[in-house]
Structure formats: C-alpha cells, structure tokens
Amino acid sequence: MGRSHFESAEDYVAWVENPRRVVYVEWRKVRHEKSRGLTSHSWLEVSLLDGRRLRLEIYADQGYTELHYDPANKSDSRFFDPQSTLYDDRAAESQDLARPLTAETLTREAKELARRRPYSL
Numbered sequence: 001m002g003r004s005h006f007e008s009a010e011d012y013v014a015w016v017e018n019p020r021r022v023v024y025v026e027w028r029k030v031r032h033e034k035s036r037g038l039t040s041h042s043w044l045e046v047s048l049l050d051g052r053r054l055r056l057e058i059y060a061d062q063g064y065t066e067l068h069y070d071p072a073n074k075s076d077s078r079f080f081d082p083q084s085t086l087y088d089d090r091a092a093e094s095q096d097l098a099r100p101l102t103a104e105t106l107t108r109e110a111k112e113l114a115r116r117r118p119y120s121l
Contacts, residue, residue, distance in 0.1 A: 005100050015100050019050035022101040027090040030083050042087055044110075048103055055079055056110050064114035066107060 006012040015021060024047040031040055043057040055067040069079040094100070 015102070018102055019048065020052075020103040021049040021094065022097070022103065022106055023047050023049050023094050025092050025097070027087040028081070028084045029087040030081050030085075046103070046106060052103075053079065054103060054107070056107065058114050064111055 006015065026045045027042060028045050029042040041057075043055055046054040046056065048054070051071045053069040055069070057065050057067075059065060067079050
C-alpha cells in the first residue's frame with residue numbers, strides 16, 4: 001500500500017477543501033519568429049481549486065517571476081499568451097502529481113529551484 005501524504009482524515013479533508021489547492025498544471029511554450037521556430041520560452045500554468053491561476057516563469061535577466069490571474073478581475077491580459085501551446089502534451093491533474101500541492105507549496109519550491117539552478121538557454 002502507498003504512503004499517505006496526510007496525518008489524518010481531517011488533514012486530507014482540509015487539503016481537498018483548500019481553495020489554493022493545485023488541480024491542474026500545464027507546461028506551456030511559445031515560439032517567436034526571431035527564434036527561427038525554436039521554442040523561445042516556456043512556463044508552468046497552474047489552475048487552483050478557487051478558479052485562480054498562476055504562471056510561473058524563469059527569465060535570464062529577471063529570474064523567477066509569478067503572474068496571478070483572478071477570474072473575478074480580468075484586467076490583466078498579460079497572463080494568457082494566445083500563441084502558446086502545450087509543451088509535448090505535458091499536463092497533469094492533481095491525482096497525477098507525485099504529492100498533494102497547494103499554490104504556496106508549489107511557489108515556495110519553484111523559488112528554491114530557481115535560486116539553486118542557473119538559468120539555461
């Protein structure tokens with residue numbers, strides 16, 4: 001039997017009901033003409049239980065960045081890139097992830113990874 005990520009049934013229920021629970025993750029990419037058709041940038045796009053979304057990126061000049069999208073406030077159109085596509089069909093629902101994630105856990109680990117690993121072209 002697999003190892004449980006929760007100490008109790010109450011912990012599991014709290015995670016299931018957490019509005020900041022990660023429910024879907026996509027690795028997206030975009031190609032620009034100046035890059036001669038090669039993938040010039042990619043990022044993680046994360047959907048949360050409450051309908052909000054996160055876009056996690058690392059840039060050579062800026063380092064780690066996060067964009068937040070709230071469906072109740074659609075004023076920031078920079079979140080969505082209409083030219084982006086899914087990177088090699090890489091997408092996962094919460095049950096496909098190695099362990100349960102919340103937005104806070106994912107962003108904390110992404111920041112740490114970005115700090116430890118140099119940007120690579």
